[in-house]
Amino acid sequence: MPEIRVTPLGAGQDVGRSCILVSIGGKNVMLDCGMHMGFNDDRRFPDFSYITRNGRLTDFLDCVIISHFHLDHCGALPYFSEMVGYDGPIYMTHPTQAICPILLEDYRKIAVDKKGEANFFTSQMIKDCMKKVVAVHLHQTVQVDDELEIKAYYAGHVLGAAMFQIKVGSESVVYTGDYNMTPDRHLGAAWIDKCRPNLLITESTYATTIRDSKRCRERDFLKKVHETVERGGKVLIPVFALGRAQELCILLETFWERVNLKAPIYFSTGLTEKANHYYKLFITWTNQKIRKTFVQRNMFEFKHIKAFDRAFADNPGPMVVFATPGMLHAGQSLQIFRKWAGNEKNMVIMPGYCVQGTVGHKILSGQRKLEMEGRQVLEVKMQVEYMSFSAHADAKGIMQLVGQAEPESVLLVHGEAKKMEFLKQKIEQEFRVNCYMPANGETVTLPTSPSIPVGISLGLLKREMAQGLLPSAKKPRLLHGTLIMKDSSFQLVSSEQALKELGLAEHQLRFTCRVHLHDSRKEQETAARVYSHLKSILKDHCVQHLPDGSVTVESILIQAAAHSEDPGTKVLLVSWTYQDEELGSYLTSLLKKGLPQAPS
C-alpha cells in the first residue's frame, strides 16, 4: 500500500529548529533546516543522523526546501550541507536566497566571534552552501526530477516566505512554513488554491489565540510608545532585522509624521539598512498598496528613522530604538536591554514570539530577576510589554487555510503541545479530517490510495461519453475495454482495438438455436407475430422487422422457416454471437414458451 511518512526532526510539538522529513511516492524531501534559539549545545541543530546512519545524505534525500529566511527555518543549512554533507538541490524563493546568507553570516559571527565557539560553520561554508540553492518563482512548477515536482505559494509572514506543495503523481503534501492570513502594513496575506493535498503540514504557533483586529493592536502600540516618550523614557523594541521591523517602522514613521514628534527613532545598524534595501528591490513581494505607490513614494525610505550607534544608548532624553535580535538572546538588543532595564521610566516592547530559554521569554513570563553570564543578577524595573505583531496565522487563520486547501488530513508542527492538542480537536471536529501532531523523531504514516493514470483511446472515451450524455443513461454505465500493459505504458482501449493492436484476429463464436413453434400460418405471418410479440415485451431493445422477413433484436437474428415434415410447425432459427449471449439465451427460452394467440 503506498503511503506518506512524515517525521519531524525539529519543530515537532515545539517551536524552533524546524526540520521535517517527508517521504512521498518513494521520494524523500526535507522541509526546512533550522536552528533552535533556546539551546547552545548539540540540541540547537536537528539530529541529521536520524536520516541515515552511515550513508550519504545526498543519496537519501531528493531535495531540501527552505520556506523562509528565519534562522529557525534555515539556521542549520550550512552545517547540514557542508559539515554533515549534502550536495543535492536546495530550493527557496529569490528573496530568501538573497537574505538567508546574510542572516547566517550574522548568526555565525555571534556564535564564533562573540561566544567563541569552535567547530562552527565558516563563511566559506555558507557560500558553498548557497551555491547549491535553486531559486523558485511563486507558482512556478519546479520539476525536481521526472516524478517529483514542487510549487511555491505566497505565505506573507516575512519577505519571500513561501508555502510549498510537494507532488508525486497524484499524491501531494503542502507545507506552510510560517504564514500570515491577514495582510499587514507591508506584506500581503497567504493564499493557496483548492489543491486538495493528501496532507497539509501547518505551523501552529498561535494555535489557541484569536487576535483582535490589527488596528486596535496598532493603536495600543503607538499609545504606549507615545506615553513613554512623553514622560522622557526610552523604548526598546527588540526585532529581527527583517519582517516586523519594517512593519513597525512604517507604523512609527507615519505616526511621527502625523503627530509631529521630535524624539529620535533609531534602527540598529548594519543589517537593517541593507534589509530595507531588500524590501525596495523585492517590492513585488510586498502588499498591494506598497506595490502600487512605490514609484511615487517608496515606503521603505524612512525620513525619521536613523541609524543607531552604540554610544546613543547613553544619551539622555527619550528615544525609540529598534535593535536586533528579537528574542533578547544575544547581540545589540540584549546590550541595550541591560543598560536600560534598571529604569522604570523605560519600556521594552516585545513584538513577537519568544522561544523558551531566551531572555525575552523569561521577562515575558514575569521574571524580574535575571541571572546573566558571570552570575550577575539583573533586576528588571523597566516596563515590559508584549504585543503580538508576529506575522503568524492565529487559530482563525489556520482554520481558514485548512478550509482553502481542503486537505485529506492535517499535521501540526511549530507550536506548543498543549495548544496543538486544542487545535487538533477543533480541526478534527470542523473538517472531519485526521489531524496529527507528532513529537520530534516520531513518524506519522498515512496510507494513500493513489489512482493509476492510464491512457484511454479517444475513440473509446468519446463513444462512452456520448452515450453517457443520453437522457436514457441515467444510471451509471459500464465502460468495457482492455488495458494493455506494455513495458511501463498503460493503455486502455476498446477490445476491438486491443485485438488489432496485438495483431490478433477476433474469433467469432456464434450460436444458432432451432425453436419449434406450432403455427400453421405462413412463415411471414409467423415472423410478423414474433415481431409484435417481442416488440411488446422488449421495450428497451431495438426490435426490427426486416424486409426479407427476418426479425432482429439488437444484433440477434430470428428467421422463421417451415418445418420439413410437419406443416403445422414452424422452425424459428435464433442466431446470436457470444457477445449477445444473455439476450440470445433469454430469447430462445422466451420463444420456446410460444407466442400469444393472435387477437384475430
Place this chain on the structure above:
Amino acid sequence: MMALPYITEHTGFTGTVYATEPTVQIGRLLMEELVNFIERVPKAQSASLWKNKDIQRLLPSPLKDAVEVSTWRRCYTMQEVNSALSKIQLVGYSQKIELFGAVQVTPLSSGYALGSSNWIIQSHYEKVSYVSGSSLLTTHPQPMDQASLKNSDVLVLTGLTQIPTANPDGMVGEFCSNLALTVRNGGNVLVPCYPSGVIYDLLECLYQYIDSAGLSNIPFYFISPVANSSLEFSQIFAEWLCHNKQTKVYLPEPPFPHAELIQTNKLRHYPSIHGDFSNDFRQPCVVFTGHPSLRFGDVVHFMELWGKSSLNTVIFTEPDFSYLEALAPYQPLAMKCIYCPIDTRLNFIQVSKLLKEVQPLHVVCPEQYTQPPPAQSHRMDLMIDCQPPAMSYRRAEVLALPFKRLFEKIEIMPELADSLVPMEIKPGISLATVSAVLHTKDNKHVLQPPPRPAPPTSGKKRKRASEDIPDCKVLKPLLSGSIPVEQFVQTLEKHGFSDVKVEDTAKGHIVLLQEAETLIQIEEDSTHIICDNDEMLRVRLRDLVLKFLQKF
C-alpha cells in the same frame, strides 16, 4: 499586448487573459504613453468616409495603397486600458495553468524582454509550443528557456527579428560611437525610442562608455510620461532578470546601472518637455524620447528644433518603423541620420540552431518566413529551413495542425486496479479486461469499480425480476484464438459425447453430434454452434469452446 483593449473591450470577450507581472506592468506603461501622446493632440473630428473602397481608390498614395483600412481603429482610452488590464491573471514562468481540465498552459522565458514569454499548450499526449519574440542573446532578461520546448508536436514560430542582416552588438557599438562623435562636435543627439526595453541596454552601454569617451559632462535626458515609472519598475523585477543582474540584487544593489546615472545626475527623466525640463535643458545633450514613428510625442518637437542643423544627429534604434518613411515629412533635413536598428530577436541562423536543439515534429510560421524577403530575393539563407518543411499561414487563415489525438488520460481507482486480472499475451505485454463505471468531471475522467449487484433479496418480487429481460449492457468480452479440432473432439469425448463425427470443409471442419442433432462449424476465426433448443447442451458446449479461446 498593445492591442489588448480592442479585444477585451470591443468584441464581447469574457475570458481570462494570462500574462506575467512584468508584461502587465510594462505593457501598461507603454499603453499609457501611447494614450498620453495621442490625447495631447485631440482631434475635433475624425473622417471615416474615405475608408470607402471607391473613394480610397481615388486618393493619393500612400492612402491609396493602405491595406485593410476598414480595420483601422481609434486609439483606446486609459479607461479601456485599465479595464483590459483588470482581466489579466498574473502567472509566473513554468507555472502550469489548467484550462478546464482539458489542456495545460505554461509560460516560459523567451529572453527578449522583462517577463516576455513563449507558451506551451499541452494535453497529456500532445504539445504545442508558441515561440514568439525570443532572443538567444544575453541582454537584461532571463535567458530563453529552450529545454522545455523539446518534444513538441507542433512549434508555432513567429516574432523573428525584423532586420535579419544586422548584428545587434555591432549596432550598439555604432550607436555609441556616432553618439560620441556628434556630441564632441557640439551637436545634439536624438534617440527616438520606446520607454522600456532596448533603452535599458543602451543606458547600460552608455554607462560603461561615458567615461572612456569623455562624455561625463553631457546631460542625458529621458523624456516620457512614464520615464520615471519605467526606470523604477525595471529595478524591481529581480526574479525576471538574467543571472548577473540577480546576483547584484542579492548584494543588495539595484540591478541596472541607470540608478547610478540618475543618482549622479547624468541621466535625468521628465514626464514631458514642459515644466522642469525647460529649466534644466542644456545643449549639447542626448535625448531619448518617443514615439519612434516620429508622428507624435515629444520627439516631434526635437525634430523641428534640431532638424535644421547638420551638427545634430538622430539615431534610430527601434526596428518597428522604416526610418526613411519616418523622416519623410521632415525633409529636407540638414540633421544627420544614423540607422542602427537593434533587434535582439531570433535571426534565421539562430532559428535553425534552435530547431535543431528542440526538434519539433512540425513547424508552423507566417508565410513571409518561408521565402526570402522580397528586397533580397537571392538571400536563400533568410528563410526558415527545416524538415519537414514549415507549414505557413496567412492573415485570417485557419490551419489544421497535423496531428491526430488518439489518447486521453484517465485514472483508474485503486480499488478497481486491484480487481484487474492481467494475463501475459506476448512477452512483456499483458492484458486485462476492464469493466468499470466512467465518471467525468471537469474534463477529468475516472474509472470506478462497477457497482456490486444488489444482493438477491428473498421474496417473490425479486424472483420475478431475475426472470426479467437481461441487461445487455453487461458486455461480454471479445474472443480470440483458434480451436484445434482434434483436441476439441478429444475434449468432447472426455465430456461424454460419444458420437462425434468430424467432416472437413473448405475452410475448416464441421463437428457433428449426431444424437443431439447438433452441428459445430469450426473455422480459423469463427465457431458456429447450431443446435436444437436444448439450453443445457448449448451452455455445456459453449463452455467447452470458451476453454480454447482467450477473452478480451
